[in-house]
Every structure is written in structure tokens, then in C-alpha cells.
Amino acid sequence: MTPIESRLDPASAAFATQRSGMAALIEQMQVLERRASDASERARPAFAKRGALLPRERLARLLDPGSPYLALAKLAGYGMDDPDHATSIPGGSLLAGIGFVSGVRCMVVVTDSGIDAGAMTEGGNLKMMRCQEIALENRLPFVHLVESAGANLRKYRVDKFIRGGAIFYNLARLSAAGLPVITVVHGSSTAGGAYMPGLSDYVVMVRQRARAFLAGPPLLKAATGEIATDEELGGADMHGGISGLAEYLAEDDEHAIAMARDVMASLDWADAGVPAAQPARPPRLDADELLGVMTLDIKRPVDMVEVIGRLVDDSAWLPFKPDYGPATVCGHARIEGHAVGFITNNGPIDPAGATKAAQFIQACNQSGTPIVFLQNTTGFIVGRASEEAGMIKHGSKMIQALSNSKVPQITLYCGASYGAGNFGMCGRGFRPRFCFSWPNARTAVMGGEQAAMTLEIVARQQAERKGAAVDEARLAQQTAEIVANFERQASAFVTSGLLLDDGVIDPRDTRAVLAFVLATAREAQARALRPVQFGVARF
Incomplete structure (x- = not known):
């Protein structure tokens, strides 16, 4: 290769003229960009009154400090919704770019709710769809900070409404492609904005602030006559504990963004074949106490989070949907990195719980995150109420997901493993990569007393139908x-x-055993095989 020899003369008048003209254009661009930031800044008193961060502050807290950030489409929508270039605010009421969140290169989109309450615009819709396309093509996780009043009904256009459906189409494609949303x-x-969290993989909602509903109170009253408050209809607590739309509930904006960063960190996103384990940190809680955590009486409840805290790095834990189906505990952590x-x-x-799992x-x-199942269950709940709630179909969802899961799954029998709970919690029949037991573990289709009582009821019913007396001695022997x-x-045993x-392993050795098999699974995943048509013949 030969170096290029420049023929440009920086001392010429032509060069000076061109430089001056370009500097003026750059200044014009910066003025337009400041128009958007200044418009958003004017909403500061309203945000401060409710203890909220401005959108640009949210973005700054989301991104890793000092990391590179490439802003995208900062002039989107300029002259589109407002054709007057003298007053048009660019940006499409969205802040968007590629940046790093918990060390992961991500596509980040933030609703600029300081401008028209974040109402969706044509420019914003186009910007959103372009960001989604970039995320798909470049295999980037998609992080979205939402606060939007929905479509601007005063500027309604049917073509904008129809084309905007591609936003939700793209969200579904991102998730299916394996890119976390x-x-x-x-x-x-x-309204349509409610499908933003609805089509996301992980949702954080701010208590007393977040609202998600297909029809807000005014539209609901106009359409059906029903009266409900914002909080009743779509508040964070309702979605966290009843509808299940929210996985995580935060107390304020700072807390919510920290949780989003924790979620991204927990996914261990990395290129295939590149070791992604972080430096190991010992648990803060004493592993020796595992010997006293589990009760030998399976009828007594045990908080399995106490077990997790003595197994995982720094005893750090990120629960998933903690208020929804709380008896089934899910969450992220690390073991030896x-x-x-x-x-x-x-x-x-x-x-x-089955739906959550x-x-x-x-x-x-x-x-691509391995799953550890800590079994301590009496099985799927029974009873009229649970049957009416769809226990069979929801339990089947869990079985379907488990049966077709492709990540390494490791099962540890910690206590009870009864009935179909053994199956749903990845028992041996569901082919976990590894499976171990603690010495106190108990496994059966049901408790012996339950089985005996069931057969006793059957025997008494049969005797009643036949009009025969019950042989109490024989029944007691049975x-x-x-x-x-x-x-x-x-x-x-x-x-x-x-x-x-x-x-069967000593509970105190559980962390070491899990770390070893997790490392084994990671090695297997990173190793490239070269299949051949036939096995290598011995000559």
C-alpha cells in the first residue's frame, strides 16, 4: 500500500471560505439540537414537582459513565409535524443512540416526555423503527425508557397510525431474534404505547408514577361508562401483583434505571465463545449455615432465598416478578462469576407462579443464561379455585417452556420434590445437564399419608356403593x-x-459444585465441533 499524498492547500482563500461555511452549518445544526433540549428543559419545574428526572438525566444515569455514546437521528421529525422550520422541534420527542449499559453495547431509546408529554409523532415513529432495524441488524439489546401520552389526537392521521404498527412488529422480531428488550x-x-411494555422481555415500572392501559379513564368512560382511577386501571402495583405486566417495581426514576442496569448486567451478554464470567466474589452469608436453613419436616415452610443468599456471589440477588405468583421464586445472580x-x-x-416460571x-x-432449579415443592396447587384459574393450562406452559429449553439446566433437590412439581422443576425425567440432591431431600408422587388417605376414601366409597361394611382393621393395615x-x-439415598x-452432596459444597458444572457447561458451549459424515475410522 502507498500512502496518499495530500494536495490540499490550507492557506488558500478557497479553503478558508469552505471552512467558514462548514462552521456555520455546524452551528446551525447545534442550534436545532439545542432547540429540542431547551424545549425539554422548560418542563423541569413540573418534573421536579413530582420528583422525576428529566429524560436527558434518565439517559445519563442509564449509560455507563465515561463510555462512548453515538446519538442517532437527532434531527428526526424536523419540519414534519410542524412544517414551520422556524418553530419545528427536531428529534421526534425521542432520545436515541448506541451506548453501553452495564458494559453491554445496546440500542437505547428514551421518550422525551418534556416535550408535549412525550406524545408520539410521525418523526418519532420513523426514528423508533429505524433504531429497531439497527438493533436487529447489529444484534443489539434494546433498552427503552418510556413516558408517553400516546398518539397526539389533535394531529391524528390515518397513515401515521397504520404505519406505526411496525414499531410493535419490530419489538416482537427483536425478542424472537434473541435480542433482549x-x-x-x-x-x-x-393505548398503543401500552404494547411497548407488553412486547418487552423485562419491564420495570415506577410506583405511583407508571401507568399502562389500553384505554385511559376518559376513553374508558366514553367507551363503556366504567369509572376507574389511573392507579386502579393501570398502576405499577396492579401490574406488578395482579396483571403480571411488570417484572420489577421501583420507588422512583433513579431506582428504576438502576434496576434496568441490573437486569442487563444479569444477562451476561457477550459474544459467542468469549469468556463472560466476572471475577468471583464470595457470598456475604456463611455457607456453613446451609446446614440449618432447611427443615427436615417438609410440612414446614422454608424461605429459599436464604439458600440462594449463601450460594451466590456477594449474596447479590435480582428477583424476577417478586409480587406475582410469589410462592414461585425466580431471579438472577452469579456463582463464581x-x-x-x-x-x-x-x-x-x-x-x-407457573406462568412466571x-x-x-x-x-x-x-x-443464553443457565438455569439452576432448587427444588422444594409439594407440587402444583390443587383445588376448585386453582382449577378454575387454569392450573392445567398454566402448568402446561411451564412444562412446554422447560421441555424445549436449550440453555444448561442444573437441578438440586433441596427439600421436598412431590408430584408434578418434580416435573415442572426440571426433575431427572426432564434431562437437566446435572442433577444433585441434598441428604434431606424427599421425592415422591405425593406424601405417603396423602396417598393412604386417598385410597382410604376410595375404599369407603366402594363399600358404600356396595352396601357393605368397612373392614377398619384391613383399612388401617393398608x-x-x-x-x-x-x-x-x-x-x-x-x-x-x-x-x-x-x-448426594454436602449442602456446604453446593456453591463449589455448581461453579464447577457451570464452568463445564460454558466450556462445552464455547468449543467448536467439526462434524463429519462418518466417524473417524481406525486404520
């Missing part, structure tokens, strides 16, 4: 035999002897 709802996210998703049980698996399994598959049979087979796990 993380949304923080700081304020309103109404390895990102891990945990699923465990603080009670039977109910419809909400199914979503979490899919989310872990999207990010009960004793059934209980003994169940108890004999439930022991971890028996199940391990039948190779229903990969070994």
Missing part, C-alpha cells in the same frame, strides 16, 4: 403399608442409588 415505564404508556437464573419454591406452584425460562433462553412404601422410597440424580 428491556423497558422502564416512568409515567404514562397508554457465572451468570445464573434461579427458579425455586416457597410453596406450591400456582397458576401465576414459563416466562423466566424463555427469557433465560433468549439471553394405610400403614402404603405410608411405609412411600417413605422407604422417598429418601435421597434411595433415589440416588437408583441413579435418579448425579450424587
Whole structure:
């Protein structure tokens, strides 16, 4: 290669004229950009009154300090919604660019709600769709900070409405492509905007501020006559504990953004084949205490978060949808630097818990995060109420997600493993990569006493239909035999002897065992194989 020899004369009059003209254009561009920031800044008193951060402050807190950031389409919408170039505010009421969040290169979009309450504009729609296309093409996670009044009904245009549907189409494509979509709802996210969090993989909502509904109170009253407050209809607490739209609830803007950064960090996003484990940090809680965490009486409840806190790095834990189906515990953590998703049980698996677990399994598959199942369950909840709530179909979702999961799955029997709960929590029949038991673990289709009582009820009903007397002595003997049979087979030593796990381990060794098998799984994933048509023949 030959170096280029410049022929430009910086001392010439032509060069000076061109430089001056370019400087003027740059200044004009900066003036237009400042027009948007100044317009947003004028909303500061209103934001301060409600204790909220301005959009540019939200963006600054989201991005890694001192990291590179490439702003995109800063002049989008200029002269579009407002054809008067003298007053038109550019940017499409969106801040967008490529930057780093928790060390991960991401596409970031922030609604500039300081301008017209973040109402969606034609320029903003086009900007959003372009950002989504860039994210798809360049394989970038998509982080969206939302606060929007929805479409501007005063400037309604049917073509803008129809073309805007591509925003939601693209969100679905991003998720399906394996690119995480993380949304923080700081304020309103109404009508079509409600599908922003609805089509996201992880949603953070700010308490007392976030609102998400297809029809707000005025439209609801106009359409149906129903009267409801903003909070009742689509507040953060409702979506966190009832609808399940929100995975995480934050107390304010700062907290919400910190949670979004935690979510991104927990996904351990990295190029294939590149070691992604962070430096290991020991748990703050004493692993020796694992010996006293679990009760030997399976009827007594145990908070499995206490177990997690003695296994994971720095005892740090990011719960997933903690208020929705709370008896099924899901969340992110690290073990010896390895990102891990945990699923465990603080009670039977109910419809909400099964739905949450199914979503979490899919989310872990999207990010390639291994899943550790800590079994301590009496099974799927039973009863008329749960059947009416769709326990069968929701439990089936969990089974479907589990059965088709592609990430490494590691199962640890910590306590009870009863009924279909064994299946839903990735028991041996669901082919976990590794499976271990603690010595106190108990496994059975149901408790021996339950089984005996069930058969006793059947026997009494049969006798009643036949008009025969019940042989109480024989029934008592049957009960004793059934209980003994169940108890004999439930022991971890028996199940391990039948190779229903990969070994019984000391609870205090759990962290070391999990770290070892996680490292083994990571090595396997990074190793490139070269399949051939035939096995190599021995000559």
C-alpha cells in the first residue's frame, strides 16, 4: 500500500471560505439540537414537582459513565409535524443512540416526555423503527425508557397510525431474534404505547408514577361508562401483583434505571465463545449455615432465598416478578462469576407462579443464561379455585417452556420434590445437564399419608356403593403399608442409588459444585465441533 499524498492547500482563500461555511452549518445544526433540549428543559419545574428526572438525566444515569455514546437521528421529525422550520422541534420527542449499559453495547431509546408529554409523532415513529432495524441488524439489546401520552389526537392521521404498527412488529422480531428488550415505564404508556411494555422481555415500572392501559379513564368512560382511577386501571402495583405486566417495581426514576442496569448486567451478554464470567466474589452469608436453613419436616415452610443468599456471589440477588405468583421464586445472580437464573419454591406452584416460571425460562433462553432449579415443592396447587384459574393450562406452559429449553439446566433437590412439581422443576425425567440432591431431600408422587388417605376414601366409597361394611382393621393395615412404601422410597439415598440424580452432596459444597458444572457447561458451549459424515475410522 502507498500512502496518499495530500494536495490540499490550507492557506488558500478557497479553503478558508469552505471552512467558514462548514462552521456555520455546524452551528446551525447545534442550534436545532439545542432547540429540542431547551424545549425539554422548560418542563423541569413540573418534573421536579413530582420528583422525576428529566429524560436527558434518565439517559445519563442509564449509560455507563465515561463510555462512548453515538446519538442517532437527532434531527428526526424536523419540519414534519410542524412544517414551520422556524418553530419545528427536531428529534421526534425521542432520545436515541448506541451506548453501553452495564458494559453491554445496546440500542437505547428514551421518550422525551418534556416535550408535549412525550406524545408520539410521525418523526418519532420513523426514528423508533429505524433504531429497531439497527438493533436487529447489529444484534443489539434494546433498552427503552418510556413516558408517553400516546398518539397526539389533535394531529391524528390515518397513515401515521397504520404505519406505526411496525414499531410493535419490530419489538416482537427483536425478542424472537434473541435480542433482549428491556423497558422502564416512568409515567404514562397508554393505548398503543401500552404494547411497548407488553412486547418487552423485562419491564420495570415506577410506583405511583407508571401507568399502562389500553384505554385511559376518559376513553374508558366514553367507551363503556366504567369509572376507574389511573392507579386502579393501570398502576405499577396492579401490574406488578395482579396483571403480571411488570417484572420489577421501583420507588422512583433513579431506582428504576438502576434496576434496568441490573437486569442487563444479569444477562451476561457477550459474544459467542468469549469468556463472560466476572471475577468471583464470595457470598456475604456463611455457607456453613446451609446446614440449618432447611427443615427436615417438609410440612414446614422454608424461605429459599436464604439458600440462594449463601450460594451466590456477594449474596447479590435480582428477583424476577417478586409480587406475582410469589410462592414461585425466580431471579438472577452469579456463582463464581457465572451468570445464573434461579427458579425455586416457597410453596406450591400456582397458576401465576407457573406462568412466571414459563416466562423466566424463555427469557433465560433468549439471553443464553443457565438455569439452576432448587427444588422444594409439594407440587402444583390443587383445588376448585386453582382449577378454575387454569392450573392445567398454566402448568402446561411451564412444562412446554422447560421441555424445549436449550440453555444448561442444573437441578438440586433441596427439600421436598412431590408430584408434578418434580416435573415442572426440571426433575431427572426432564434431562437437566446435572442433577444433585441434598441428604434431606424427599421425592415422591405425593406424601405417603396423602396417598393412604386417598385410597382410604376410595375404599369407603366402594363399600358404600356396595352396601357393605368397612373392614377398619384391613383399612388401617393398608394405610400403614402404603405410608411405609412411600417413605422407604422417598429418601435421597434411595433415589440416588437408583441413579435418579448425579450424587448426594454436602449442602456446604453446593456453591463449589455448581461453579464447577457451570464452568463445564460454558466450556462445552464455547468449543467448536467439526462434524463429519462418518466417524473417524481406525486404520
